[in-house]
Amino acid sequence: MNTFLRKNLVLTITLSVIVGLFAAAAQGMESKDFVITLLRGLSVGSLTFLVASGFSLIFGLLDVLNLAHGTLFMIGAYIGWTVFVRPDTFVDLLTPFILTVSGFALRDVYPLLSDRIRLGLRMRRILPWALILVSVILFSVILPRYPISIWSVENYGQSPVTFAFMADQATRLPTVNAAFEEIAAPLALGGLLLASLIGAFGISLLGQTVQSASRISWKNLVGFILLLIVAGLTFIFNESLTGFLLGINSNWLFLISVLVAVACGVGLGALMEATLIRPLYSRPIYQLMLTLGMSAIGIEMVRAVWGRPEFVMPKPALFNGSGDSCPAVTFADWWNHHCSTILLLDGRVRIYNEIFIPIIGLIVLISIWILLQRTRLGMIIRAGVQDREMVEALGINVQRVFTMVFALGVGLAALGGALAAPSMGLSNGMGESLFLNALIALAIGGLTNYPGAALGSVLVGLIQQFIIKYGQIGIAIPFTDIVFKPTPPLVPASTVLMMVIILLILPNGLLGKKE
């Protein structure tokens, strides 16, 4: 223990100073304010951590600075919102989505097929692109005509803002069921499946190496058939599924929307890595440009689909109660009445924002820690961070681990987004501010250090919330009558200032290792 202290003297002193500062901050305010501010700090810290941890895992293993991470956080929030507020749209989207991905489930079959085709070198080069083009044309003809009940960005009465408001009041706006008008149903479904098969074949031709797999695994075929069955079921039972989702308890619906958001994030991450990031591993500058561009594209797409105005996502019933018996006094009280707030030291604490989110943050922190320390995948990730080539030389498919880690990182961001939606609200800019927070947190904690990401995120969240609180109550400067009230611009400035100070003392961040 003694040697540990001596080795980490600077770190110990820095951490004690930070703890001392927070203790001093506690002296300046009532204890109930302190508790609330502390919890709010942990809440912001948890959301920051969900973005920061994914970003740092990806950077640590793949050396990719994913500047689109904040945008992916935002997309997670919008997807969660859609499933929660408009389950009918979600159900309508299921069938075409499953059909679109089903072609890729047959990936082992394509090499066999391409071995059968004997073509000249030039045709071999053109064929994949021709197939992809055909598939894109098919998709762009069919998808816009596929009936999906959606909101209208132009018409306020039918806009996401109104839907969100009404859902928050626990009354849902009636929606019009989409019906096949512009295109016949069998044509649309068959066309999508065909487009998916052609596109997947084209993409598999592009990525083919000299040696091709020569056997079809049964898993492949079974997966494909299962997907088709699921697509058929969601198509046939569209309305009853919508009715079911609208009918169930909003807590379950919330859980489903978070899970769907995470699944979409994981899928999107895997897709991004496999198609866009992978060709650019040896060109870091191009990666930066690419992810920066994708961030801008993502924001514009969200604007096009959901519109510019900010709107809310209702909290699930468990955290949304009000009435005579609220705020709750004990947690048992809360459980019985589902109050949205609870009294702690006479201060009103919002359960979802200030207790639920930090708990989820803690759970994710521990699960990822277990994944990294106790599983084979985690072992490979930790080894790969240091020496990719050696991991590969052991016979491990590092490429697949890269895809998994990228998918995991994006999934964490999407989880953060979906969780943040009910507390932060939805806006086009929600990703950017949190991403900036996450970057600062990583600089403070140590760029590729997992516990460092957690520590940095919590510090960033805490300092912001304390500055906000002191902006309301003011800091009495000792021996004078002056009360200093930090203005709102000081909130982001304070975190940057803290980063600068910590980096001056510990250039690798609090827990970062010396290179």
Next chain:
Amino acid sequence: MEHILEVQNIHTFIGQYHILQGVDVRVPKGSITALLGRNGAGKTTTLKSILGLTPPREGKVIFEGREVRGMKSFDIAAQGIGFVPEHRAIFRDLTVEENLKIAERVKGEYLRKRDFIFNLFPDLSRLIALSGASLSGGQQQMLAIARALVADNRLLLIDEPSEGLAPVIIEHMMAAIRQLSQDSTVVLVEQNFLVASQLAENYVIIEEGHSVKAGAMKDLVNDKATIHRYLGAA
């Protein structure tokens, strides 16, 4: 004689540099073969080219009768080739045990091979819980070789096993390599001719990206002219 590995006229580029310009290596099964040559001659690149870490653009790499050039590195390694790189490349953040476990290709391999490995390197068994970063150079070298032994590898590629080690430890290392060569074939890159000549039965000399001479080590030891010309040592 049966060859476990045949490298035929490979050409490897690193960036725009044409590093290997025609290297042939034939490794008889069950032998120790040393790649000799001056610094920068292309010995390490030859090992990496066999594994596809620096993929050759031309030529053939045939392992156990199967062409492996063009396969991905991890696939080549998974055919049964173990690699002990220069500077050991121990995973510093992993414990000694994890460094061994990560090399498993089939679940449970580590447990099955554990006794064999610790019999070869008794020191490692008491270091098992330490992190890779806290090992000495000699211990790291032992761990790097042990790691290549966990999976079922018929061929071991060992790069500079004696580099930076004290003479006593080199002795120990040589004994271990000799012992493990009874079960698998070894290709070894070695700067220290004394070590190479005592260990290996065959040699290939690589000079400026070409394999210039190959044969039995016992012939080379007496061929002072060749040693002087290509290796610069007496």
